Amino acid sequence: MADKHVVRFEPVGIEIEVGEDQNILRAAAEQGIMLMHGCKEGQCSACKSFILDGEDIELDKYSTFALPDYEREEGFTLLCRAHPYEDVTIELLNFDEDMIRSGLPIQEAVAEVVSNDPVTHDMRHLVLRLIEPKEIKFFPGQYVDIAVPGTESTRSFSMANTSCREDGRLEFIIKVYPDGLFSDFLDSRLAVGDQLNLTGPFGVFTLREGHETDLVFVGGGAGMAPILALLRSMSERGINRKATYYYGARRRKDLCFDEELRALEGTLAGFRYVPALSEPEDSDDWDGEVGLITDVVKKHEANLKDAHAYICGPPPMVEAAMPLLSQLGVPEKRVYFDKFTTTGDPE
Numbered sequence: 001m002a003d004k005h006v007v008r009f010e011p012v013g014i015e016i017e018v019g020e021d022q023n024i025l026r027a028a029a030e031q032g033i034m035l036m037h038g039c040k041e042g043q044c045s046a047c048k049s050f051i052l053d054g055e056d057i058e059l060d061k062y063s064t065f066a067l068p069d070y071e072r073e074e075g076f077t078l079l080c081r082a083h084p085y086e087d088v089t090i091e092l093l094n095f096d097e098d099m100i101r102s103g104l105p106i107q108e109a110v111a112e113v114v115s116n117d118p119v120t121h122d123m124r125h126l127v128l129r130l131i132e133p134k135e136i137k138f139f140p141g142q143y144v145d146i147a148v149p150g151t152e153s154t155r156s157f158s159m160a161n162t163s164c165r166e167d168g169r170l171e172f173i174i175k176v177y178p179d180g181l182f183s184d185f186l187d188s189r190l191a192v193g194d195q196l197n198l199t200g201p202f203g204v205f206t207l208r209e210g211h212e213t214d215l216v217f218v219g220g221g222a223g224m225a226p227i228l229a230l231l232r233s234m235s236e237r238g239i240n241r242k243a244t245y246y247y248g249a250r251r252r253k254d255l256c257f258d259e260e261l262r263a264l265e266g267t268l269a270g271f272r273y274v275p276a277l278s279e280p281e282d283s284d285d286w287d288g289e290v291g292l293i294t295d296v297v298k299k300h301e302a303n304l305k306d307a308h309a310y311i312c313g314p315p316p317m318v319e320a321a322m323p324l325l326s327q328l329g330v331p332e333k334r335v336y337f338d339k340f341t342t343t344g345d346p347e
């Protein structure tokens, strides 16, 4: 068995043991410590941290966009790539005090495809049922890593449902990219009854409880999945905080779960759904909002200083929405996001 070393995180004062064959992010997740991360493949920099003490840390392959050489020399590291070979102390640059200790243990599981149906022209609604184990505990808004059959790769997908306690079901909304390693396989080959291996849960895109503040959700593309999970969970638990969901699509044919979201406006007292099309055509017969989703948010919201914001979708949308929400007054640490970063090969 590989040697283990103590990794201490500051300023939170948490210590974990990490084997030399594990990366620090993964070891923390296995021990229920939820650290900030995105791609888990050394490409997005979301897990970037600073080494306060210790030198003997080796990194797996990563992108120098995520960690330029000069930053590595200054002492920065990527926790998703870092293997400690001695005891080290790490300063977390980004962490969420409410969430860091609330991790659920990650599990490996086998699941079977129950259905795999189109939900728009380029998005699929994939439903799996766990075979072994029969249940994985997760918080609404979290995701799992699904192994791409026949490869060494995994892809992350957020659950759109709130729990699999009753029936072992996991529900996903997945965008199909032409030639996408997993999504093309899903589109052209994955059949009902096929089995998939998955690991999870991961992620901190979960509803922060104990607040009565207003909520603003901003989504695009398959970013629908975890936001739908949060809204469904609010509905199940009767959380009636004032909430607005801005969802950006190009055309009417890109919208999905419209009926369910409209129905939620009836059952969740404070909830409003505001879809917007950025490139409507006459045939769309659209009388709703038009424009980029960030412009639509700007048009509707003047002051969000007492709100919490949740953003999820493709990286450019998330990157455009984050500064806007801060400008509109959402405190920086109350802007929660999941970027659907791609996980192709590092440069």
Ligand SMILES: Cc1cc2nc3c(=O)[nH]c(=O)nc-3n(C[C@H](O)[C@H](O)[C@H](O)COP(=O)(O)OP(=O)(O)OC[C@H]3O[C@@H](n4cnc5c(N)ncnc54)[C@H](O)[C@@H]3O)c2cc1C
Pocket (backbone or CB within 6 Å): 038, 039, 143, 155, 156, 157, 158, 159, 172, 173, 174, 175, 176, 177, 178, 179, 180, 181, 182, 183, 184, 203, 222, 223, 225, 226, 314, 315, 338, 339, 340, 341, 342, 343, 344
């Ligand atoms: C935390 C997290 C949660 C995620 N949850 C979901 C989810 O619920 N639903 C979902 O559909 N995806 C989600 N993703 C993205 C997902 O993990 C894959 O990256 C995505 O499905 C592409 O995988 P692929 O194997 O099909 O394509 P790849 O083989 O990885 O990529 C092939 C090509 O497709 C294009 N491409 C791939 N992804 C993108 C992108 N995001 N934007 C623009 N072009 C792209 C690029 O040209 C790329 O070169 C999530 C990602 C993360 C990090």
Ligand code: FES
Pocket (backbone or CB within 6 Å): 036, 037, 038, 039, 040, 041, 042, 043, 044, 045, 046, 047, 048, 066, 078, 079, 080, 081
């Ligand atoms: S999570 Fe470590 S670089 Fe993306």
